[in-house]
Amino acid sequence: MTDAVHVDEQLLGRYVAELGAIGETPDGMYRFMYDAAWQRARDTLLRWIADAGLEPRVDAVGNVFGRLPGSGDGGVVLTGSHVDTVPSGGRYDGALGVVGGLAALAALRAHGTPATTLEVVALCEEESSRFPANFFGTRAMLGLVGPDEPDRLRDRDGTTMAEAMRGAGLDPAAVGAAERHDLRAFLELHIEQGRVLADEGTDIGLVEVIPGIAWETVTVRGRQDHAGATPMDLRADALQAAAQMARELTSVVEREGRPAVATTGRWTVEPGQPSVVPGLVRFSLDLRHPDLAVRDRLLDEVHRTCADVARRHGVEVDVVRDKDEEPAVMDAGLLDVLRGSAEACGASWRRMPSGAGHDSQLMATRVPTAMLFVPSVEGRSHTPAEYTTPEDCVRGASVLATALHRLAW
């Protein structure tokens, strides 16, 4: 006999399927903060929360909560994840942590009243698919939303976030009311979105650290010339130089090996004409490593590489840092609880860094936080092909439920 808490597989399967049908198109999931699909998801979750015997609540920015009140006044242990998706996303990213947390609390109701209050949350925005407002729900809970954000931020159609909030029945002037000071711990169940667990056949990933992302814009200035009249040996082609930089900086990171990653995903070429030698190129660099010292060493090497290529090609290069995040270290005590809970559930586990960013990285700056991953089949995510087996979903939710039981009773 162990103290494992088993989540109802049927119930969780129904949650995953029904939430996954909200905002789903033949081209994948489209559920963006405050849009019609998002509102349907919110209303559905509120109904499920009430059906599970939990207290439903929506806060000032649209985070949805289900509460299982405890007998003590020791604050709240929170679990959950985000309910918004990327464009053409999958059914599991974010959603599994929400419905897994809900199914966990539903299972825990049978254990009577906890000493510590438990809540599950569907965070309203993580991906910034509609507004440039990364982690909006988590930031609102931590008091980190600027008072001008709802009026300032616009979606692609020009709708302000304030207008969208009013459309969803929320008052943009009230965002400050979402702030919480009673959180004692946060646990987030999430799909891995990579293939480490699936390839190894390991059930549960205990996330030790979420890497700090560095984003840079590399600008390469060459000389714009006629494509027909300028001999190859007299050119300062900004694109050829930039392409060489991208190749060589990628080699730097490949030589470092896992888990270092670098991506040059966005390019602009000016003037962008078939008959003109490109005079200016900008490309983005996204570089991640869980160890800040290693990440910064790699960035130094990348910068030296770009300068060297620029010299060889007779162009100028400059690099601007757009984003510079510290790695978020997960709470060691909570990871111990998750490890013990995985073992109680008969699940195999390993410690690992997260590849992707998550709400947990921000939550961890204020509240003891830990994450657990379940396998993504073939490592696919941010695509309609995203899939986690029902067995892995229920195993992850049961480990979460067991950990919440250990923390709250």
Ligand SMILES: [Zn+2]
């Ligand atoms: Zn996510």
